[in-house]
Amino acid sequence: MSQEILQPEFSDEVFSQDVDLDEMRATERKAKRQATVRMIRYTLLKLLALIFTVAVGVYFTVLIANMGGYVDEIRRGQIRETIVLAASLDPEFRQLPESERTAIIEQRVANEEARYGLDRPFILRSFSYLADAMTLNLGFSQQLSSDSGSRLVRNIILERLPSTLVLFGTSNLLLFFISLFFGLTLSRRYGSISDKLVLGLAPTSAAPAWFYGLFLILIFAGLFSLLPFGGMVSAPPPDNPLDYSLSVLQHMILPVGAWLISGIFLTIYQWRTFFLIYASEDYVDMAKAKGLTDRMIERRYVLRPTLPNIITQFALLLITLWTGAIILETVFNWPGIGQLYFRAIGVFDIPVILANTVVYAYLLALTVFLLDFIYALVDPRVRIGGGGEKS
Amino acid sequence: MENKNDDKLLEIKNLRLHFSTRGGTVQAVDSVNFELKRNHATVVIGESGCGKSSLAKAVLRLLPRNIKTYDGQVILAGEDIMALDDETFRRTIRWKRISMVPQAAMNALNPVMRIGEQVAEPAMVHLSLTKKEALQQAVRMFEQVGVPTDFVYRYAFELSGGMRQRAALAMSLVTLPDLVILDEPTSALDVLTQASIMNLMKRVKNQLETSFILITHDIATSSELADSVAVMYAGQIVEVSDAFQFFSAPLHPYSRKLMASVPRLRMDVEPEFITGQPPSLINPPTGCRFAARCPARFSKCDEEPPMLQIGDRQVKCWLHA
Numbered sequence: 046m047s048q049e050i051l052q053p054e055f056s057d058e059v060f061s062q063d064v065d066l067d068e069m070r071a072t073e074r075k076a077k078r079q080a081t082v083r084m085i086r087y088t089l090l091k092l093l094a095l096i097f098t099v100a101v102g103v104y105f106t107v108l109i110a111n112m113g114g115y116v117d118e119i120r121r122g123q124i125r126e127t128i129v130l131a132a133s134l135d136p137e138f139r140q141l142p143e144s145e146r147t148a149i150i151e152q153r154v155a156n157e158e159a160r161y162g163l164d165r166p167f168i169l170r171s172f173s174y175l176a177d178a179m180t181l182n183l184g185f186s187q188q189l190s191s192d193s194g195s196r197l198v199r200n201i202i203l204e205r206l207p208s209t210l211v212l213f214g215t216s217n218l219l220l221f222f223i224s225l226f227f228g229l230t231l232s233r234r235y236g237s238i239s240d241k242l243v244l245g246l247a248p249t250s251a252a253p254a255w256f257y258g259l260f261l262i263l264i265f266a267g268l269f270s271l272l273p274f275g276g277m278v279s280a281p282p283p284d285n286p287l288d289y290s291l292s293v294l295q296h297m298i299l300p301v302g303a304w305l306i307s308g309i310f311l312t313i314y315q316w317r318t319f320f321l322i323y324a325s326e327d328y329v330d331m332a333k334a335k336g337l338t339d340r341m342i343e344r345r346y347v348l349r350p351t352l353p354n355i356i357t358q359f360a361l362l363l364i365t366l367w368t369g370a371i372i373l374e375t376v377f378n379w380p381g382i383g384q385l386y387f388r389a390i391g392v393f394d395i396p397v398i399l400a401n402t403v404v405y406a407y408l409l410a411l412t413v414f415l416l417d418f419i420y421a422l423v424d425p426r427v428r429i430g431g432g433g434e435k436s
Numbered sequence: 437m438e439n440k441n442d443d444k445l446l447e448i449k450n451l452r453l454h455f456s457t458r459g460g461t462v463q464a465v466d467s468v469n470f471e472l473k474r475n476h477a478t479v480v481i482g483e484s485g486c487g488k489s490s491l492a493k494a495v496l497r498l499l500p501r502n503i504k505t506y507d508g509q510v511i512l513a514g515e516d517i518m519a520l521d522d523e524t525f526r527r528t529i530r531w532k533r534i535s536m537v538p539q540a541a542m543n544a545l546n547p548v549m550r551i552g553e554q555v556a557e558p559a560m561v562h563l564s565l566t567k568k569e570a571l572q573q574a575v576r577m578f579e580q581v582g583v584p585t586d587f588v589y590r591y592a593f594e595l596s597g598g599m600r601q602r603a604a605l606a607m608s609l610v611t612l613p614d615l616v617i618l619d620e621p622t623s624a625l626d627v628l629t630q631a632s633i634m635n636l637m638k639r640v641k642n643q644l645e646t647s648f649i650l651i652t653h654d655i656a657t658s659s660e661l662a663d664s665v666a667v668m669y670a671g672q673i674v675e676v677s678d679a680f681q682f683f684s685a686p687l688h689p690y691s692r693k694l695m696a697s698v699p700r701l702r703m704d705v706e707p708e709f710i711t712g713q714p715p716s717l718i719n720p721p722t723g724c725r726f727a728a729r730c731p732a733r734f735s736k737c738d739e740e741p742p743m744l745q746i747g748d749r750q751v752k753c754w755l756h757a
Contacts, residue, residue: 334498338526
């Protein structure tokens with residue numbers, strides 16, 4: 046029946062030839078190939094710009110972490126104090142004449158300072174710090190050591206990273222997908238009771254996760270003794286991998302719960318508002334007028350145009366996992382990166398601070414770099430300089 | 437499919453669409469009665485904010501969230517489509533029988549979908565065509581409305597305003613509906629493009645035997661296409677007339693003022709304007725709604741005038757009683 050409808054009495058010459066869809070596609074492909082060359086040049090430039098940005102950011106961190114060189118003074122003081130103390134405890138040393146003792150102490154201090162590189166001016170050293178950091182030559186920590194006793198910054202960080210990733214990966218992925226789903230659902234039910242409820246509960250996010258964590262610990266660990274107070278695994282750790290995972294899972298319930306309570310309503314509210322704005326675009330009304338089903342409208346006219354934003358949110362979320370959360374980890378005594386960062390700042394352990402920063406900077410730069418390509422894949426409006434736009 | 441002898445395609449009876457807002461109830465469409473013949477084009481004219489676009493939305497049931505009242509009858513080829521439930525309405529009316537070209541056709545295209553796909557979509561949904569068949573149909577429509585056929589693989593941002601407008605028109609025709617509602621389809625375009633789109637619609641009307649409701653405030657351009665004219669003021673229709681008689685001698689004082697406001701190229705006539713503003717659609721005045729701005733008002737105008745039948749024309753004004 047539909048075939049009959051399709052043959053209105055059009056003027057004949059218009060349909061003298063069949064429409065060749067394949068040929069049209071071929072023309073489009075040719076244009077795409079030309080764009081590839083432009084794209085490679087763009088990619089290289091973009092990469093250079095990003096590396097430069099990372100370098101600038103890391104250099105600032107070098108300056109700030111050293112308090113513009115003042116940390117050197119602190120370090121010199123520490124060195125002198127340690128050496129004088131060590132020397133004064135040595136009975137042989139005490140019998141030496143005054144001038145000789147001073148000479149020996151000065152010699153030892155000079156050696157130690159040379160070991161830390163303190164004999165060179167800070168400004169020169171700042172650049173060698175930068176070079177090391179940029180090449181991910183993370184070196185040795187000055188104060189902290191890993192639980193297994195290693196002073197290698199790489200080991201210290203790698204030891205902490207998995208626990209942070211497990212906790213915040215779970216929390217944030219749950220938060221992201223739950224809020225995305227409910228945000229979309231609520232945007233469809235604007236003004237309903239559930240919508241108003243979420244709106245009313247959104248201010249709960251004003252309090253941070255650790256705040257809710259305290260109450261959760263109080264209730265579920267203190268009052269009811271259902272769940273552990275903190276830590277990552279029960280002591281002693283179970284040998285069986287299955288039991289070990291179950292134990293970790295059990296320890297994760299409260300921190301993940303705290304994270305969700307603190308984030309969920311505001312994030313749902315944000316997504317709901319975001320989708321509401323995009324659902325009031327003219328082309329969405331048009332899709333409705335076209336008699337498409339609600340599912341088609343949602344998929345093609347709401348989700349697809351907003352995909353770049355959703356992907357951006359997701360990518361940014363992935364890299365924030367790297368930093369952990371200082372206070373939440375402390376409250377739950379979770380052996381993660383956040384705690385490590387906090388301790389490193391407290392004792393001016395510059396290599397550890399720098400390592401944290403430079404890895405984060407690289408992850409961020411990489412994300413930005415990849416996002417550009419993902420945008421181009423999901424959004425045809427994102428094209429590289431020149432070409433296309435006529436209006 | 438329908439009874440071809442009945443040349444009445446669309447009949448609107450006592451259609452009301454009121455919105456509730458913070459300021460009160462907006463009577464955007466208030467007791468509108470209106471008929472449209474098959475293969476006819478009716479132009480609905482009036483100032484901005486007099487309910488023209490709301491009328492279009494009411495017919496296609498594209499309602500905002502804050503509706504207060506939505507009742508009356510919309511009879512399409514003998515069937516009251518207001519009585520249909522939402523799902524049936526979507527499947528059997530939207531785009532299958534009635535389609536539209538929206539006011540901002542520039543923004544009516546999804547920025548991340550190829551134009552052809554969007555144009556073909558209704559044909560896939562309502563005519564159950566395969567994607568390929570639907571795309572072929574879209575290409576045919578592109579030929580009809582003068583869009584280069586390779587544009588089916590382009591995106592909206594790659595098209596000029598005029599081309600997007602044409603694509604929107606092609607989209608409205610792709611299922612060969614009985615009725616196309618055009619909501620100010622040319623108001624954002626330059627005069628040359630306007631003229632070519634008007635010619636295009638004339639041709640489409642003759643070739644595809646589609647009926648049009650053309651909503652506009654551009655009287656000069658619309659006179660090209662119109663078979664009949666409906667004048668809307670403050671949510672009500674105040675005059676219905678066939679186009680020829682209307683353009684030579686409008687009956688309602690508002691229609692006369694509207695006609696007088698059209699600039700003329702050769703004649704030494706100053707375009708007139710109507711003093712004041714259309715009344716707020718929240719608590720519109722009782723009696724004739726145009727009375728406050730009407731140069732011919734008299735004591736009777738405090739009462740609401742009935743729709744008077746004068747020959748085959750209708751006018752809502754005491755002057756003709």
